[in-house]
């Protein structure tokens with residue numbers, strides 16, 4: 001789905017005794033000059049007055065809890081749903097220092113901002129889905145991981161790592177999207193775990209006191225949520241997987257160095273912040289006029305911030321910019337509103353990152369084909385070719401020796417086999433002879449037994465005859 005970046009403006013309450021130069025009417029903002037004359041944000045070519053409209057405008061007259069929940073409900077809830085539908089999302093808070101970016105993103109203890117509210121709702125929806133699963137034909141399994149890092153002086157620092165100041169690198173994938181390598185990704189199972197990650201990361205953020213803000217963020221902070229959903233059809237067993245990410249970004253404040261920075265370190269931080277924000281501005285303005293500057297290279301790589309946000313600014317993402325305005329300063333407010341209205345023109349093209357197992361297999365097969373083609377197409381350079389040829393020679397030589405050794409061993413094995421066979425045959429004939437003599441002995445035994453039986457019978461007959469003779473002789477004598 002191709003859609004433009006949504007832009008919301010949040011005007012905070014002016015500081016004590018300072019005039020409010022920014023007025024909110026519905027979705028329109030009017031900027032008032034110090035002499036109370038309305039300044040028309042006019043186009044330079046035509047001198048016609050023009051009002052700037054945004055998708056949402058929030059004017060904070062009173063600091064109430066409603067402000068935070070109103071922004072969440074009108075603007076952010078939709079992005080929770082996008083994430084659950086499988087789209088990548090990104091919400092960025094932009095504005096001058098002290099304008100309320102951290103307040104908008106993180107909030108305060110009893111008045112939470114976008115990030116904790118987003119996480120709470122995400123887990124609430126999972127809970128509802130699990131309850132629904134009992135009556136549904138599909139079973140959904142969710143896995144949520146989060147990471148939290150900051151970009152401080154152009155370096156990416158992991159805010160959840162157990163190692164202090166763990167620096168990470170930004171890498172590009174084959175599909176040209178970027179990621180932070182080596183950042184700790186924590187698997188979270190419930191709201192408590194994810195909220196504790198937010199708190200832990202916030203405690204590790206680089207914050208300092210400046211002339212403009214007691215607790216000024218000196219870095220861009222990115223809370224990254226990745227959601228894996230696995231839907232299994234109970235009857236058919238078909239599985240559909242879906243992976244989406246959401247980046248919630250609290251940018252460091254744009255600042256006029258004369259206003260905010262005093263010593264060298266603060267100045268250096270301020271310069272680095274302004275540099276990355278101006279690269280973000282250039283990327284946004286080139287993307288806003290994409291049709292006009294189709295052949296111009298978008299300078300994503302010129303700052304760590306734009307390099308990490310590449311996909312969210314010009315690729316597969318539903319993105320939203322919340323521009324925070326401090327209404328006491330006309331110049332700063334004007335600059336923020338101009339930045340925000342430029343972002344309105346940028347289009348991204350979000351697609352659902354969902355894959356069935358068959359599609360996943362196809363994707364893997366395609367990757368395998370790609371790799372095979374790469375191997376086949378690889379044309380070695382002359383030095384590479386030389387070393388390859390040498391290796392082939394070595395392998396062939398080793399192969400020859402192996403063959404020789406195998407032939408010798410097989411000859412020895414043949415000889416051993418012959419002598420074993422001979423020994424076996426002679427043993428067999430001895431066994432046969434022994435068997436024959438054993439049989440003969442057996443026969444002799446049988447004959448002896450028979451003879452013994454016969455002699456026994458003869459003895460019996462003889463005994464009988466003898467007794468008969470004795471009886472007859474007795475009779476005769478008497």
Ligand SMILES: Nc1ncnc2c1ncn2[C@@H]1O[C@H](COP(=O)(O)OP(=O)(O)OP(=O)(O)O)[C@@H](O)[C@H]1O
Nearest residue numbers: 012063097098099100101102103213216217252253
């Ligand atoms: N809408 C608001 N309601 C209540 N308090 C606010 C609001 N906006 C800002 N504040 C308060 O103003 C102060 C400065 O806000 P915050 O630190 O959020 O500014 P920031 O834009 O993040 O500044 P920096 O860029 O210097 O970090 C904080 O004390 C914050 O509580």
